[in-house]
Amino acid sequence: MDSITTTNLAIAYDESIVIEALEMKIPHGKITTIIGPNGCGKSSVLKAVGRILRFKAGAVYLNEEDITTLATKEIAKKMAILPQSPTAPHGVTVGELVAYGRFPYQRGFGRLALNDRKIIAWSLEVTKLSELEHRSVDTLSGGQRQRVWIAMALAQQTDLILLDEPTTYLDLSHQLEVLELLSDLNKKQGYTIVMVLHDLNLAARFADYMVAIKGGSIICHGTPDEVMVPHALKEVFQIDAQIVKEPRTGRPVCVTYDLVR
Amino acid sequence: MGSTGRQKKKKNSKIIAVLLVLGVLLVLSIIFSMKSGYTHLTFHDLLRILLGGGSDKENLVLFTFRMPRIIIAMLVGAGLALSGCIIQGIARNALADPGLLGINAGAGLMVVLFVLLFPTKTALSIFTLPFLALIGAGLAAVLIYLLAYKNLEGLSPLRLILTGVGMQVGISAAMIVLVILLDESQFNFVTVWQAGRIWGASWKFVIALLPWLLVLVPYVFFKARVLDVLGAGEEIALGLGVAVEQERRILLAAAVALAASCVAVSGNISFVGLIAPHLARRLVGPGHQILLPCCALTGALLVSISDIIARTLVQPSEIPTGIVVAVVGAPYFLYLLAKSRR
Numbered sequence: 001m002d003s004i005t006t007t008n009l010a011i012a013y014d015e016s017i018v019i020e021a022l023e024m025k026i027p028h029g030k031i032t033t034i035i036g037p038n039g040c041g042k043s044s045v046l047k048a049v050g051r052i053l054r055f056k057a058g059a060v061y062l063n064e065e066d067i068t069t070l071a072t073k074e075i076a077k078k079m080a081i082l083p084q085s086p087t088a089p090h091g092v093t094v095g096e097l098v099a100y101g102r103f104p105y106q107r108g109f110g111r112l113a114l115n116d117r118k119i120i121a122w123s124l125e126v127t128k129l130s131e132l133e134h135r136s137v138d139t140l141s142g143g144q145r146q147r148v149w150i151a152m153a154l155a156q157q158t159d160l161i162l163l164d165e166p167t168t169y170l171d172l173s174h175q176l177e178v179l180e181l182l183s184d185l186n187k188k189q190g191y192t193i194v195m196v197l198h199d200l201n202l203a204a205r206f207a208d209y210m211v212a213i214k215g216g217s218i219i220c221h222g223t224p225d226e227v228m229v230p231h232a233l234k235e236v237f238q239i240d241a242q243i244v245k246e247p248r249t250g251r252p253v254c255v256t257y258d259l260v261r
Numbered sequence: 262m263g264s265t266g267r268q269k270k271k272k273n274s275k276i277i278a279v280l281l282v283l284g285v286l287l288v289l290s291i292i293f294s295m296k297s298g299y300t301h302l303t304f305h306d307l308l309r310i311l312l313g314g315g316s317d318k319e320n321l322v323l324f325t326f327r328m329p330r331i332i333i334a335m336l337v338g339a340g341l342a343l344s345g346c347i348i349q350g351i352a353r354n355a356l357a358d359p360g361l362l363g364i365n366a367g368a369g370l371m372v373v374l375f376v377l378l379f380p381t382k383t384a385l386s387i388f389t390l391p392f393l394a395l396i397g398a399g400l401a402a403v404l405i406y407l408l409a410y411k412n413l414e415g416l417s418p419l420r421l422i423l424t425g426v427g428m429q430v431g432i433s434a435a436m437i438v439l440v441i442l443l444d445e446s447q448f449n450f451v452t453v454w455q456a457g458r459i460w461g462a463s464w465k466f467v468i469a470l471l472p473w474l475l476v477l478v479p480y481v482f483f484k485a486r487v488l489d490v491l492g493a494g495e496e497i498a499l500g501l502g503v504a505v506e507q508e509r510r511i512l513l514a515a516a517v518a519l520a521a522s523c524v525a526v527s528g529n530i531s532f533v534g535l536i537a538p539h540l541a542r543r544l545v546g547p548g549h550q551i552l553l554p555c556c557a558l559t560g561a562l563l564v565s566i567s568d569i570i571a572r573t574l575v576q577p578s579e580i581p582t583g584i585v586v587a588v589v590g591a592p593y594f595l596y597l598l599a600k601s602r603r
Contacts, residue, residue, distance in 0.1 A: 047496075050500060051499070052495075052496050052499040052500055072499070072503075074502075076500065076501050076502030080500060082497075083497065083500070086494055087493075087494060088493060089492035089547045090355075090542075090547060091546050092492075092548070096547075097493070100489065100493060100497075101501070103486060103490050103501045103503070104501060104502040109483060109486075110486035133269075134268040134269060134272065
């Protein structure tokens with residue numbers, strides 16, 4: 001089964017078309033990474049799927065339901081989306097920000113019920129933030145902050161999380177920490193994860209399924225072994241890449257590359 | 262677990278302490294305000310009059326002149342503070358304030374027209390006043406929204422402030438032009454309104470203002486969670502299932518209605534909507550469920566104290582309350598502006 005299907009999806013900013021007639025399937029229970037050069041429209045696809053960007057034509061199906069027929073709060077119970085480097089309100093604590101994830105479930109004046117508190121505590125625990133619950137988000141490091149946003153998404157109790165470049169501005173070890181957290185969520189809790197990633201090797205290392213986009217359409221898709229091949233990377237990124245299988249992870253890695261002349 | 266539990270308790274007791282202290286200060290300011298004025302009343306006098314033992318003159322001073330004015334000052338302070346807090350929340354801009362944005366001025370223009378059309382203050386005309394003010398403030402707000410809104414970037418904070426300040430200056434200029442048409446007493450009224458003198462200090466005005474606040478304030482408290490989530494940015498809010506555009510418009514309309522109904526009776530008091538949310542945020546943090554009540558208390562206290570100063574500093578004359586607020590508010594605004602540029 002697929003978590004997300006798009007048919008004939010078109011996205012445009014004013015008159016300039018970014019994505020045209022996109023047909024994409026995101027498999028359920030897997031980690032999917034979307035890769036592509038700058039300005040290829042990969043973030044736009046993620047936002048359109050996450051209904052934070054209005055698309056021009058076509059349709060997006062979430063678990064085989066047309067998202068335009070679903071109430072936005074109902075979607076928020078099935079799919080969480082984290083934009084690229086979101087900013088927290090000044091002075092908000094970790095616990096308060098994670099509690100925002102309960103918004104779709106709250107009614108009226110919105111006091112947190114016992115069940116809400118349990119789920120928030122669980123989200124903090126899974127992301128190893130329990131100790132920091134009362135700290136102000138402003139005082140955290142970039143890696144911790146990204147974990148707070150992920151915890152907020154967990155508190156939404158969806159089975160699908162979309163992330164736009166979750167590793168931006170993070171150093172090497174924190175990039176890995178965030179991606180391993182997402183990988184754990186996928187393996188242990190069964191989350192379907194879709195993320196746009198800039199770094200090809202990290203994308204190939206953590207993905208079950210990859211989608212490569214260029215110029216607004218999908219150039220190729222499949223397992224990392226199918227996508228991380230020289231001719232595909234040549235077409236998508238205009239690079240002449242040397243790919244080897246990395247022994248520690250068993251995943252394809254681009255060791256070096258030149259520009260295609 | 263133990264340490265986080267303790268931290269939480271500490272935070273809760275701090276919030277309760279803050280609200281208590283603000284409440285006590287407000288009560289003290291009410292008592293002080295009842296005592297002071299042209300006729301000074303001792304604490305003993307005050308008790309006696311409140312218990313029904315005052316002379317006709319004393320009753321007149323306390324129940325007809327001072328009390329409605331004290332109540333108006335508090336209500337207006339709370340209303341303007343909440344209005345500022347909402348606008349700051351939806352614009353994600355700490356420098357927003359209904360006065361600075363020209364929303365008060367829009368209301369003022371209508372108040373001036375009102376004075377031109379109804380030179381005598383009949384009861385009916387007093388109740389139409391908030392509606393007229395709302396129309397003026399609403400038009401100003403819509404105009405600012407349209408001018409500051411850009412299709413792809415949305416509502417840019419800086420453009421909002423610049424548009425608002427421009428709007429405020431423009432409307433003030435229009436008022437000055439109107440002033441040429443007025444006779445001397447009307448002219449006096451307009452200058453008094455612009456300086457922010459609480460002119461509608463009678464029970465009729467309290468009754469004209471109260472229903473507005475009784476409807477709007479609970480509604481705004483009801484929207485506390487939405488304001489919280491909007492503070493995390495448009496994309497996060499959309500992702501959490503907030504109908505962002507719709508909520509923003511409704512909340513802006515509530516903020517405009519709060520500001521308009523308040524300044525209709527109080528004159529153009531600026532800066533309360535700027536300072537009160539700031540102080541409140543420093544005291545209790547950014548969560549609107551507690552921030553909003555704290556903000557209302559802070560605003561009420563601020564205008565209440567300013568009004569005491571306004572009434573007593575240069576007796577037997579008085580300074581417009583808005584000027585007293587501005588003496589504190591303008592430097593605070595500049596301080597925030599300087600801080601935000603860093």
